[in-house]
Amino acid sequence: MILPAVLLAVQFSATPQGEEPVAAYAVSNANAGAQPTSDPRLLAAWHGRAGINRVIDTLIDLSVADPRISDIFRNQDQVRLRRLLKEQFCYILGAGCDYSGRNMRNAHKDLGIQTADMNALVENLQAAMAAEKVPIWAQNRLLAKLAPMRKDVVER
Template structure:
């Protein structure tokens, strides 16, 4: 490399270095994306299997014999619609609303769909925590649990889920009160 070529190279490098050395400011939009990614990572860490209580019963035991009942709910798509109605009912309910107002409602709905789908013999995977870990410290009493079931029944009625199908699901969910009720 001759002197002139080296000089041009060094000048070009000298002009480029400040650009590489700059710490670009993060736009509000980029910061929002970074914040959302951090929130999702924290949420995933909170829901990791390691957070489960090893002594707690399986929160989504599969019952393949209930697959016809899942069909009566409209399959996974029907469960998703049901959870939208159910969450709206919970939020509107004077007693239940405070339990769900600050919760990640999309996550709760998604995990309920997964849980109900697995219980009803569907080809889903439950990614949530066990009931004991999920409800620890929430101060849920038997009346709260019963009210939640009532709101669920109203939602199922609104979606024309046959009464017998409702009862078959509720029979599988009812024993969970032992892990959910903390007061």
């Protein structure tokens, strides 16, 4: 039983290709900020992992281009950000992924995120989901899971 735990620790100790190194932290699916859904209809409405990946890519592209929040996104490791958001959504939507990022409070610490920034991000997420043709009911199910994270993300 000790061997798998050691392998898991080693798996996350190396920086994935193309990403900037970060300080060590405890890896846990609990860091994703929400429990995964058990409703397979939700994942199907998102068009599976491929749909999740497209939504995240569109979300980040929109946010980098959005003058309201572009500075927050431009100053981040884009490769890591895309990977971790894809993992987080995949985990929450019950697509069988694990989340390897930090918890929401630590991941957003010192970014100075305000309510207006969060609102702009949600607008961009809604646009990305609409572009993927995720039904409104499925959009709302994910947004309901993400909403409690606001307290850990917004600093002022």
